[in-house]
Amino acid sequence: MLQLVLTIIIYLILVIPVGRYMYHIAAEKHTFGDPLFDRIDGAIYRLGGISPRKGMNWKQYALALVGTNGVMIAIGYLILRIQRLPLFNPNGIDSMEPALAFNTIISFMTNTNLQHYSGESGLSYLSQMLVITFMMFVSAASGYAACVAFIRGLAGKTKDNVGNFYADLVRITTRILLPFSLVGGLLLVWQGVPQNFSANIVVNTLEGTSQVIAMGPIAALEIIKHLGTNGGGFLGANSSTPLENPTMLSDLIEMYSMMLLPGACVITFGKMVGESRRERLSKENALPAEPASLTARIFGREGRSIFAAMGILFLVGLALCFWAESQGNPALADIGLSQAGGSMEGKEVRFGVAQSALFTTVTTSFTTGTVNNMHDTLTPLGGMVPLLHMMLNCVFGGKGVGLMNMILYAILAVFICGLMVGRTPEYLDKKVEGREMKLTALGIIIHPLLILVFSALAVATAGGLAGITNPGYHGLTQVLYEYASSAANNGSGFEGLADNTAFWNITTGIVMFLGRYLPIVIQLAIAGSLMKKNFVNESAGTLRTCTFSFSIILVFVVYIFAALTFFPALALGPIAEHLTLWA
Amino acid sequence: MNESKKSFLSGLRQTVCVTLILLFLCGFVFPVVLTGISSAVFPWQASGSLVEADGAVVGATHVGQEFTKDYFMKSRPSAYHYNTYTEDADGNRYYSDGTEFGGLASGSSNYAPSNPALVERVEADIEAFLAANPGVSREDLPADLMSASGSGLDPHISPEAAAIQVPSLAAASGLSEEELTQIVANNTQGKLLGLFGEETVNVLGVNMEIAQAMGILAKNGK
Numbered sequence: 007m008l009q010l011v012l013t014i015i016i017y018l019i020l021v022i023p024v025g026r027y028m029y030h031i032a033a034e035k036h037t038f039g040d041p042l043f044d045r046i047d048g049a050i051y052r053l054g055g056i057s058p059r060k061g062m063n064w065k066q067y068a069l070a071l072v073g074t075n076g077v078m079i080a081i082g083y084l085i086l087r088i089q090r091l092p093l094f095n096p097n098g099i100d101s102m103e104p105a106l107a108f109n110t111i112i113s114f115m116t117n118t119n120l121q122h123y124s125g126e127s128g129l130s131y132l133s134q135m136l137v138i139t140f141m142m143f144v145s146a147a148s149g150y151a152a153c154v155a156f157i158r159g160l161a162g163k164t165k166d167n168v169g170n171f172y173a174d175l176v177r178i179t180t181r182i183l184l185p186f187s188l189v190g191g192l193l194l195v196w197q198g199v200p201q202n203f204s205a206n207i208v209v210n211t212l213e214g215t216s217q218v219i220a221m222g223p224i225a226a227l228e229i230i231k232h233l234g235t236n237g238g239g240f241l242g243a244n245s246s247t248p249l250e251n252p253t254m255l256s257d258l259i260e261m262y263s264m265m266l267l268p269g270a271c272v273i274t275f276g277k278m279v280g281e282s283r284r285e286r287l288s289k290e291n292a293l294p295a296e297p298a299s300l301t302a303r304i305f306g307r308e309g310r311s312i313f314a315a316m317g318i319l320f321l322v323g324l325a326l327c328f329w330a331e332s333q334g335n336p337a338l339a340d341i342g343l344s345q346a347g348g349s350m351e352g353k354e355v356r357f358g359v360a361q362s363a364l365f366t367t368v369t370t371s372f373t374t375g376t377v378n379n380m381h382d383t384l385t386p387l388g389g390m391v392p393l394l395h396m397m398l399n400c401v402f403g404g405k406g407v408g409l410m411n412m413i414l415y416a417i418l419a420v421f422i423c424g425l426m427v428g429r430t431p432e433y434l435d436k437k438v439e440g441r442e443m444k445l446t447a448l449g450i451i452i453h454p455l456l457i458l459v460f461s462a463l464a465v466a467t468a469g470g471l472a473g474i475t476n477p478g479y480h481g482l483t484q485v486l487y488e489y490a491s492s493a494a495n496n497g498s499g500f501e502g503l504a505d506n507t508a509f510w511n512i513t514t515g516i517v518m519f520l521g522r523y524l525p526i527v528i529q530l531a532i533a534g535s536l537m538k539k540n541f542v543n544e545s546a547g548t549l550r551t552c553t554f555s556f557s558i559i560l561v562f563v564v565y566i567f568a569a570l571t572f573f574p575a576l577a578l579g580p581i582a583e584h585l586t587l588w589a
Numbered sequence: 590m591n592e593s594k595k596s597f598l599s600g601l602r603q604t605v606c607v608t609l610i611l612l613f614l615c616g617f618v619f620p621v622v623l624t625g626i627s628s629a630v631f632p633w634q635a636s637g638s639l640v641e642a643d644g645a646v647v648g649a650t651h652v653g654q655e656f657t658k659d660y661f662m663k664s665r666p667s668a669y670h671y672n673t674y675t676e677d678a679d680g681n682r683y684y685s686d687g688t689e690f691g692g693l694a695s696g697s698s699n700y701a702p703s704n705p706a707l708v709e710r711v712e713a714d715i716e717a718f719l720a721a722n723p724g725v726s727r728e729d730l731p732a733d734l735m736s737a738s739g740s741g742l743d744p745h746i747s748p749e750a751a752a753i754q755v756p757s758l759a760a761a762s763g764l765s766e767e768e769l770t771q772i773v774a775n776n777t778q779g780k781l782l783g784l785f786g787e788e789t790v791n792v793l794g795v796n797m798e799i800a801q802a803m804g805i806l807a808k809n810g811k
Contacts (some may be wrong), residue, residue, distance in 0.1 A: 009785050054606035055599065074604045081608065126693040140616030144608075172603050179611060184619060188626075195627040198651050200637045202624060206693055207637070209646045211654055212800050213661070215685070217673045218693045219649050221637055225627065226620035243695035246739030248651040252638075254786030334732070335702040341712050342727040343735055351707065351736040352697050355665070355745040358787035380739040382699040480701035502699030587703050 025273025061167030064534030070171035095130035096205035109511035114141035116522035119238030119497035146234025153406025159533025198252035232263035235404030237375025276309015307552035330388035352383030373404035375497030382500035390580035469509030483579035493521035660762035745789035
């Protein structure tokens with residue numbers, strides 16, 4: 007218990023400087039690394055014919071994002087199909103078949119990292135580097151770029167310029183992802199994650215048998231896998247394997263890597279919106295006399311209430327997951343195996359129940375999808391938490407889109423409150439009107455629609471049913487989890503699901519694609535629409551969104567919406583399993 | 590028309606160029622540079638933290654192994670038997686239970702808590718363990734030793750799971766219980782800073798010391 011509290015406190019301390027740094031990158035302010043990075047970026051701009059100062063409106067920005075991702079998909083697909091060539095392929099891995107390659111490339115481009123192959127037998131080192139590691143960088147950078155553009159729109163300094171996509175993509179990659187990865191990667195190697203180009207080795211054990219041990223450029227993939235909230239492992243069992251995650255310290259490094267940037271996004275949001283507001287007020291000589299409080303200065307006023315709401319959702323989930331796992335499995339207690347220490351099936355001894363529950367909650371809240379224990383073997387309620395957090399998809403969330411989703415809920419919250427008091431709702435000093443509300447409703451409804459419709463399709467067809475490997479209610483949870491993970495671009499799985507079939511490869515491929523690009527385009531459209539409006543002055547009737555009470559409202563709006571959409575499905579899956587298991 | 594064609598072409602050029610530059614930078618330069626620095630600064634870890642005995646590599650510190658001999662400490666059950674196998678004269682490769690070895694893998698059998706197959710497997714493991722360790726009662730079994738890890742490669746067991754094996758190991762190896770307890774203590778690692786994670790016993794480390802004490806390996810073999 008104490009170790010969980012401490013882990014979170016350390017996170018809250020670490021996220022502040024990272025948030026500050028990210029804000030400086032997003033707002034193109036001075037940082038200590040400028041002399042070096044300006045040169046690197048300058049060279050890239052010249053080579054690529056990019057004019058970084060040339061602004062884009064939201065449509066151009068979205069088009070550039072989708073277009074660039076399209077080119078990356080084409081190149082990656084090609085490499086997967088020809089990976090059998092003897093280039094960085096010491097283990098003689100064969101090329102990938104088309105349906106699986108389709109699924110894999112969509113999965114990695116959309117930052118989902120759902121894996122229907124096993125890294126040990128499915129990918130050459132060339133693919134692990136040029137496809138997987140590469141995509142982990144650029145899919146994360148694309149997400150953060152979209153988020154930064156979205157924030158610029160909300161901050162509303164100009165009427166239509168949300169920034170230059172190519173410049174954002176390059177800056178985020180060279181100034182945040184690459185340097186952090188180099189340092190973090192070295193730390194992981196220090197802890198024992200292999201980083202080499204040797205073939206897998208076979209050793210003779212003390213008992214005279216043979217054992218084959220995986221090798222490869224694991225650390226390079228491992229660090230960006232977490233930093234970019236990607237989640238797809240080098241090996242089948244992901245970060246539960248001692249090769250990807252050998253010690254408690256490596257576990258903490260990986261966990262903080264995935265938590266820092268999504269949290270930093272919220273700080274960036276708060277600071278950018280706050281700065282724009284201050285500039286505006288100082289022009290009108292209307293700056294408040296009293297200085298802002300410490301938390302408001304760190305997180306920004308608006309960022310603070312969003313961060314608090316996300317924090318509450320996270321802690322509720324963590325508490326439930328930790329409690330459920332600590333209860334153990336009554337079916338095993340019945341045959342006389344002590345469950346006093348909690349449920350250890352599918353967990354590693356070095357992490358135990360507490361750090362496994364924490365990692366599980368983190369990986370699905372921050373939509374990474376890496377696992378340090380097997381989620382399929384979690385207790386019913388313990389496994390419901392990761393499922394629920396992917397359904398909410400706004401508890402910090404990965405690579406910027408979590409913040410964008412949460413802003414949609416914030417708009418919904420001010421709308422609902424506005425209806426109650428009969429006033430036009432306002433958010434960030436802009437009137438929220440019909441067009442934004444329609445887009446918001448659409449943006450929010452896509453996610454449950456994808457999950458529930460495709461789950462229904464899977465349980466209604468033979469191809470879908472064939473994948474289920476656990477009997478009873480848990481089988482439905484396996485299906486729900488797979489589509490929730492796809493739609494939320496998470497990528498963790500109830501790994502028992504036999505998902506490398508044409509049905510699962512194609513349907514999850516479609517869900518991942520739609521779940522990624524539709525919301526991004528809609529969210530950019532909302533920002534584009536809001537930024538065209540004039541600022542309105544705060545009045546006595548304005549709902550203040552920078553308060554803690556707004557955080558609470560936000561939490562309730564998120565839970566109520568989740569209950570309305572997902573409760574029936576959850577009742578038939580994990581809740582029914584829990585009730586029968588403990589009956 | 591000409592204007593929009595021009596802007597389309599310039600957009601296409603930027604798209605393709607930025608993709609290729611980042612492909613080279615992130616997909617090639619980064620892993621190669623990290624490999625270079627790692628092999629200079631942490632050469633042992635970078636090449637897999639391999640452990641040698643009597644001049645030959647016998648395993649990796651961070652990767653668990655399956656042990657079946659009665660004088661060796663047992664690891665947790667693994668669906669993939671820790672990728673440990675035997676090869677017959679025809680080149681067929683088998684796990685210790687006689688099933689075919691399908692190549693390098695990781696993971697667990699992913700039994701849901703409500704899956705009857707889980708109870709069956711655990712029951713079978715408990716019975717086999719109790720038969721091999723007379724004097725141990727079912728209630729005293731630590732849960733980790735009877736449950737599969739997530740990776741199927743867990744190198745550790747809990748200190749309780751190690752302690753409970755000591756009496757039967759002493760009988761089979763001829764070493765004293767004190768000696769074995771000391772060996773377990775040598776290979777026990779505490780929590781990080783005394784707070785984070787759990788206490789662990791490295792099974793391969795324990796068994797190497799047992800082998801040395803029994804004279805199967807040379808004393809200085811590490």
